[in-house]
Amino acid sequence: MATNPASPRDYVPDTLIADDIDAYLAAHQRKSMLRFITCGSVDDGKSTLIGRLLYDSKQIFEDQLSALESDSKRVGTQGQNIDFALLVDGLAAEREQGITIDVAYRFFATPARKFIVADTPGHEQYTRNMVTGASTADLAVILTDARKGVLTQTRRHSYLAQLVGIRHIVLAVNKMDLVGYDQSRFDAIVEDYRAFANEIGIDAFTAIPISGLGGDNIVDRSTAMDWYAGPTLMHHLDTVEIDADREAARPFRMGVQWVNRPNLDFRGFAGMIASGSISVGDPIRVLPSGRSSTVARIVTFGGDLRSARAGQSVTLTLADEIDCSRGDIIAAADDAPQVADQFEAKLVWLDAEPLLPGRAYWLKIGTQTVSATVQAPKCTIDVNTLQSLAATTLHLNDIGETEIITDRPIAFEAYADSRELGGFILIDRMTNRTVAAGMLSYALRRAQNVHWQAVEVTREAHARQKGQTPKLLWFTGLSGSGKSTIANLVEKRLHALGKHSFLLDGDNVRHGLNRDLGFGDADRIENIRRVGEVAKLMTDAGLIVLTAFISPFRAERELVRSLLPDGEFVEIFIDTPLDVAEQRDVKGLYKKARSGEIPHFTGISSPYEAPETPDIHIDTRRLTPEEAAEAIVERVVGVWSPML
The missing domain is CATH 2.40.30.10 (Translation factors)
Structure with missing residues (x-):
């Protein structure tokens, strides 16, 4: 194999004649893929190990090798040694500190298999990066320093690897050269790790003594550890059984990524088969609707197939015109997932x-x-x-x-x-x-016992009976902004116009429906969720509903908007500056909040997220409450009413 490959053909053994090259490359494409991560505590040698794997499997280009040797000298590596960690520690901060921060992905291949390896950070503050790398991995290489043994991060990363479903664990006891290749030290670390692994549900793991810097038991067996009879790390990676076959044996599942409708004569459902296999004529069920049909065609870019299996991207056409859209799951009819x-x-x-x-x-x-x-x-x-x-x-x-x-x-x-x-x-x-x-x-x-009860008098029927379009007028603003005053005036005008309405006021609701809630962020969110659900039921009855709540968070206001049909939610921002609201402090709430008597007070010790694009913007510095109410009524129902 070429020492310094420059193109795919440089991976071809020199002994192959020209006629065999294309066949060899085709076989290379059919190799299985193993995704694995390296993880462990800080400075356990994760990046060095990956660099050594790349180097020993001849995956380093000539210019990379020259740059690596130059960088190694600059950061202090002397003599014949190369700092292999520099191959994957790409960020400047990583090289300066000698740690991994980001997740570094590298591809390499051997005659037996292709690999994608993720070098994940060891610091606890970057645990989320480790989870990102582990989420798609088939195998985890948990490194531990032979001098330090099993540490907190070793346990943490092992737990996370088990949590995200990695089924193959390798305990790589690194830096054996620094403990004189002592077998008893290796055995003690393995037993310590085994006790922890049993507690978290890791039934089996493969322990390998290695030296990333010296290459011991990485690709070639170490002569310094003749007491070790197990596989080298590379041999284990080449031969471990991966989950592709396991997924192929499971029931058929495919998520619909795209509904392919190029013309009126073709309607197919495109996606990657997540598990199992499918053949033309097989019965299927579409979830969550539960509708069923059979597979009419399996279409691919290269032509129709009789069958397909996990890992293949296909477009399925069905024998029946059933409702199926992006996000739905097509599954085996007799073994479908739960809903x-x-x-x-x-x-x-x-x-x-x-x-x-x-x-x-x-x-x-x-x-x-x-x-x-x-x-x-x-x-x-x-x-x-x-x-x-x-x-x-x-x-x-x-x-x-x-x-x-x-x-x-x-x-x-x-x-x-x-x-x-x-x-x-x-x-x-x-x-x-x-x-x-x-x-x-x-x-x-x-969740399985509660079902939506269908009713025959629809929300449209309720609205027709009342001769109006249901609306939810959502007044939001700081305490003291004038929400309740203006909302009350708006309802009086709607009532005078013969409209059917109801006002839900923040203080009033707190006396009954939401009396169990406090004023922390979580309780405020629940307060708005409940009010939104009640308001939705009232609009279902055909009413024009008015709510006067601070509702400080945009996310919750948008959640309520999403509960209603387009156009029925009207966000009304009663815009009053904080200093003006404090001057109007008829209840003395701001004064108490300033003194610390009221915690989590919006505008003082808790944030208020003003609407960015409200449906109606009322500036109380320019409009009186009566003028604001008239403007809102005219916008909402298209009718101007004289002052009452």
Whole structure:
């Protein structure tokens, strides 16, 4: 094999004649792919190990080798030694500090297999980066320094690897050269790790004594450790059984990524087969709707197939014209996944901002994206002691158990059975940041027992009876801005015009429906969620509903908007500067908040997120309450009414 490859053909052995080259390259394309990560504590040698694998498998180009030798001298590596870590520590901060911060992905190949390796950071503050790398891995190489043994991060990363479903674990005891290749030291570390592995559910692992710097037991067997009879790391990576065959043996599952409709004569459903196999004529079921049909064609770019299996991207056409759209799951008719909307789940929190229980996030699971709310965590897991700790929220790198409720049923499987239908991410609806990675455990029983009861008098019928279009007029603004005053005037005018309306006021609702809620961020979110659901029921009855709530967070106001048909939610921003609101402080609330008597007071010790593009903007510095009410009524119902 070429020492310094410059093109795909340089991977071809020199002994092959020209006629065999294309066949060899075709065989290379058919090799299996193993995705693995290296993880462990800081300075255990993860980057050095990957660099050594690349070097010994002849995957370094000539210019890379020259640059590597030059960089090694600059950072202090002398003599014949090369600092292999520089191959993957790409960030300037990583090279300066000698640590890994970001996840570095590298591709390499051997005659037996292709590989994608992720070098993940060891610092606890970068745990979220490690989870990112582990989420798609088949195998984890857990490194530990032979001098230090099993450390906190060794345990943490092992727990996370097991949590995200990695089934193949390699314990690589590195830097054996620094302990004189002592077998007893290796055996002691393996026994220590085995005790911990048993506690967290790792039934089996492969332990290999190595030296990343010297290359011992990496690709070639070490002559300094003749007491070790197991495989080298490279041999194990080449031969370990990966999950591709396991997925192929599971029931058929395919998420619909795209509905292919190039013309009126063709309608197909495109996606990658996540598990199992499918053949023309096989019965299928579309979830969550539950409609069934049979496969008419399996279409690919290269032509139609009689059958396809896990890992292939195909377009399926069905024998029947049934409703199927992006995000739906096409599954084997006789072995379909469950459908539910409430789940027990584990979350790894990835965001600097903590979880706000009750807030709506986007939940993305496979090709499905739904709105979901996360309940307050039942507990967090201390990965060092494996104890469950009481918690009210989740902070960066926390691992917690919680309940998740989606706004509509989704097809799913337990994460232990399927990463594709059991693993998900949570996305902040306002910033689009990925805030958490999660694993579904099971559906909550009540989710299967509660069904929507169909009614024959529709919301349209209610609206026709009242001769009006239902609306939700959502007044938002600081305490003292004039929301309740203006909302009350608006309802008086609507009533005088013969409109059917009802006003939900923040203080009034707190006396009954929401009397159990406080004023912390989580309780404020739940307060608005409940009011939004009540307001929706009232608009279903054909009413024009008015609400006067501070509702400080944009995400919750947008959640309520999403509950209603387009055009029915009217966000009305009662814009009053903080200093003006304080001057109007008839209840003395701002004074108490300034003195610390009232915690979590909006505008003082809790934020107010003003609407960016409100449907109606009322500047109370320019309009009196009566003028504001007239302007709102005219905008909402298209009728100007004289002052009453």
